[in-house]
Amino acid sequence: MTFNYQAAFQKALGEVHAEGRYRVFADLERDCGRFPQAIIHKDDGSTQEITVWCSNDYLGMGQHEAVLSAMKNAIDHVGAGAGGTRNIAGTTHYHVLLEKELADLHEKEAALLFTSGYIANEATLTTLAKLLPGVVILSDELNHASMIQGIRGGRGPKMIWRHNDVEHLEELLAQLPEDQPKIVAFESVYSMDGDIAPIEEICRVAKKYGAFTYLDEVHGVGLYGLRGGGVAQRDGVLDMVDCVEGTLGKAIGVMGGYIAGSAELVDAIRSFASSFIFTTALSPVLVAGALQSVRILKEAQSMRDEHQARAAHLKMALEEKGLPVMPSESHIVPVFVGDPVHCKAISDRLLNEFGVYVQPINYPTVPKGTERLRFSPTPLHTEEHVEHLVDALDALWAECKLARGELPTDRIAAQ
Numbered sequence: 458m459t460f461n462y463q464a465a466f467q468k469a470l471g472e473v474h475a476e477g478r479y480r481v482f483a484d485l486e487r488d489c490g491r492f493p494q495a496i497i498h499k500d501d502g503s504t505q506e507i508t509v510w511c512s513n514d515y516l517g518m519g520q521h522e523a524v525l526s527a528m529k530n531a532i533d534h535v536g537a538g539a540g541g542t543r544n545i546a547g548t549t550h551y552h553v554l555l556e557k558e559l560a561d562l563h564e565k566e567a568a569l570l571f572t573s574g575y576i577a578n579e580a581t582l583t584t585l586a587k588l589l590p591g592v593v594i595l596s597d598e599l600n601h602a603s604m605i606q607g608i609r610g611g612r613g614p615k616m617i618w619r620h621n622d623v624e625h626l627e628e629l630l631a632q633l634p635e636d637q638p639k640i641v642a643f644e645s646v647y648s649m650d651g652d653i654a655p656i657e658e659i660c661r662v663a664k665k666y667g668a669f670t671y672l673d674e675v676h677g678v679g680l681y682g683l684r685g686g687g688v689a690q691r692d693g694v695l696d697m698v699d700c701v702e703g704t705l706g707k708a709i710g711v712m713g714g715y716i717a718g719s720a721e722l723v724d725a726i727r728s729f730a731s732s733f734i735f736t737t738a739l740s741p742v743l744v745a746g747a748l749q750s751v752r753i754l755k756e757a758q759s760m761r762d763e764h765q766a767r768a769a770h771l772k773m774a775l776e777e778k779g780l781p782v783m784p785s786e787s788h789i790v791p792v793f794v795g796d797p798v799h800c801k802a803i804s805d806r807l808l809n810e811f812g813v814y815v816q817p818i819n820y821p822t823v824p825k826g827t828e829r830l831r832f833s834p835t836p837l838h839t840e841e842h843v844e845h846l847v848d849a850l851d852a853l854w855a856e857c858k859l860a861r862g863e864l865p866t867d868r869i870a871a872q
């Protein structure tokens with residue numbers, strides 16, 4: 458008998474179903490100009506108007522008029538696609554301008570675009586490991602899947618330090634020979650808990666031991682710092698970060714990823730990273746939109762202030778009802794559920810009964826037992842939106858007899 462491929466797929470899916478973490482994608486139509494409102498298409502063919510509460514388009518830039526018109530102009534001017542890799546006819550003037558703009562945003566000499574933030578992390582870390590003989594990568598234990606994949610791809614040794622634990626990082630660094638190359642890889646805002654890394658302390662320890670610092674600012678770009686250069690800019694420590702990585706797909710509202718750093722670093726990655734070299738360049742239409750968005754965000758401190766105010770307001774309103782908001786220092790508002798089946802059920806009922814769309818966050822995105830709902834309020838969510846959401850959660854928490862007040866910190870700490 459030959460191998461039964463379909464049965465193997467079914468078996469794997471069966472396991473995901475049994476654990477209550479099978480993922481169902483919401484079939485959405487965003488309603489341009491009315492963010493965060495959208496239409497959802499349901500299985501039975503019907504549609505419903507909903508409010509999106511879990512978008513990473515944190516400032517609604519994906520529907521900003523100036524961004525849209527830059528994209529429309531680009532498509533009329535140069536057409537749809539790049540037409541090749543960056544090496545073979547795919548470098549448009551928009552790419553060159555955006556790389557300059559991103560280097561300036563992060564106070565660095567140069568920047569390099571990738572087709573996504575995931576690819577930027579994967580390509581850069583893999584390539585760094587190949588360029589630096591004998592390098593050890595010291596990785597925060599909660600780093601994003603794309604960094605983990607990049608570190609694996611480099612096939613070199615790695616050390617995992619406890620999340621945001623600078624003392625543990627130093628303990629590990631101190632064990633390594635002085636002349637060995639070392640990369641300290643971490644994020645600024647951890648998007649599932651909403652906590653923020655002590656960037657200055659981490660960089661100081663890294664520099665003490667001669668390590669290269671690699672910072673994923675995906676959830677900080679556009680949102681923190683006087684010009685939107687991220688948390689490292691806010692903290693005034695960009696000069697201690699050797700490589701900043703970011704996305705064009707979240708606060709910038711379009712699609713794509715990048716790194717920024719020294720001219721030599723960027724030139725080396727450009728010259729050696731396989732997933733940069735052998736892929737069609739980002740569409741100039743996307744690049745033109747991102748370019749306009751970054752230019753606006755550099756001058757958008759009032760939008761950043763409103764964004765933080767909205768997040769603080771939502772946290773307070775949830776706390777007033779005793780709902781288990783996880784301690785977040787950022788714009789991300791996670792609410793603890795602690796069980797994948799409940800988490801999915803609450804998310805379904807929020808959608809069907811209250812028109813509130815928030816995805817359940819289950820394993821493997823977060824550790825088992827720490828399942829949660831993750832809200833991302835934007836400046837475009839109104840007081841009424843917040844009130845409606847909090848009332849809906851309050852009603853469901855009462856009906857499902859879910860825990861309020863004190864969080865089970867042992868389980869959160871066990872992450």
Ligand SMILES: *Cc1c(COP(=O)(O)O)cnc(C)c1O
Nearest residue numbers: 573574575601675704706713714
């Ligand atoms: C989303 C995300 C990425 C990947 O960025 P994309 O542009 O969506 O591919 C990288 N790092 C972190 C921490 C992220 O949350």
